Amino acid sequence: MRESVRRKVVRGTTSARMGRPPFADREAIVAAALEIGLAKLTMASVAKRLGTSHSTLYGYFRSRDELAAAAVDHAVDAIEWPEPGQDWRAFLTATAWAHWRLYASYPGLAQEIVTLRLTSANLVRRYNGTGVALLEFGFSGQDATLIMDMIAELVVQAFLGGPEGEPTAQQSLNQQARRRELIEPWLDSFDQRLRAVLVTAVTGPPEAWFEHKLELFLDGVAQRCR
Structure with missing residues (x-):
């Protein structure tokens, strides 16, 4: 009987040693957060994905929002951003589309920004870089700040209104369908010179209208450029 019990204990010990413990460091946690998506991100969802405990996550991040900020920092670094060059307009155009790629790649980020749930150090650094470049192009401090802010707002607004967490392509389809529902009953209320443009704006690719x-x-x- 003693030998039987001993064998069971040995077998149990061996099995436990053979299994690999869940692995979670800062990099793995951030990667899991991005895979889940900001719209669905919770500490519980990350812990479940990594097969680890909440306490492990809190050893690296004090809150869900702190983790989200770290995830956004990582996302910002993954985007290719333009250098100023010689043409302010080309630089701002490229900057706007870099922001577009950022929000398109990470559903839920626009909602995080407008609800002030997080501040990303890397995103702030990018905003500042845009502003400094505009100063070098000859814009005043006020105009540079306004332009920097309005470019960011212009892009963010394009990504609001769709169901959170859905792929960007599906968001676009849902937004277009909803806009059609809203505008179609009122088309006759618009001047005929505006109707075709409104239909194109509502039903066409969001990138085109942006x-x-x-x-x-x-x-x-351009009217403010020196």
């Missing part, structure tokens, strides 16, 4: 907005904005910026 490009028109960006061009109009930059035309206004």
